[in-house]
Amino acid sequence: MVARKSLKGDYCPSARALDVIGDWWSLLIVRDAFDGLARFGEFQKSLGIAKNILTERLRALVANGILELVAANExxxxxxxxxxxxxxxxxxxxxxxxxxxxxxxxxPQEAHSLLVERDTGQPVRLDVRTQGGRSISPDEAVILRVSEDE
Structure with a gap:
């Protein structure tokens, strides 16, 4: 297996974020955490992931500051x-x-889960806006790159 290159020092914020998130299992764990899952067994049951892989992903998410381990309420x-x-x-x-x-x-018309606001039941939608609040498309945005000399 090829060792994964660390992107920790990369100039691109997307690359650094991917270095912390890691892989699709990690994103699915985060998805489940947003859905209220909190225990190892809950994640394992929801994802059907092998325990050793889940352990590794949870450990990395804690180490990278995405999740924290806390004592259960009871x-x-x-x-x-x-x-x-x-x-x-x-x-x-x-x-x-x-x-x-x-x-x-x-x-079209295929059933799937929905993300809604808890209090109103209204669907949640995300769009990209400028700091001034105007909605923009990808054609209207550009990445200002830093030179490696800086």
Missing amino acids: GGARMEYRLTAMGKDLFPVMVALRQFGERHLFA
């Missing part, structure tokens, strides 16, 4: 995984992935 030695503030900042990423899947990976 006391005792049980621990739960909770999203940190950093982990909660992945919410727009998860919404964007959902919207991409809804738009491109389902047939």
Whole structure:
């Protein structure tokens, strides 16, 4: 197996974020954490992932500050995984992935899960806006790259 190159020092924020998130299992764990799952067994049952892989992914998400281990509410030695503030900042990423899947990976009228606002039941939608609040498309945005000399 080829060792994965670290992107920790990369000049691209997307590359650094991917270095922390790692892989699709990790994103699915984060998705489940947003859905309220917190215990190892809950993640394992939801994902059908091998225990050794789940252990590795949870350990990495904790080490990278996405999840934290906290004592379960009922006391005792049980621990739960909770999203940190950093982990909660992945919410727009998860919404964007959902919207991409809804738009491109389902047939018209094909049933799929929905993300809705808890209080109103209204569907959640994400769009990209300038700091001034104007909605923009990919054709209207450009990445200002840093030279490696800086």
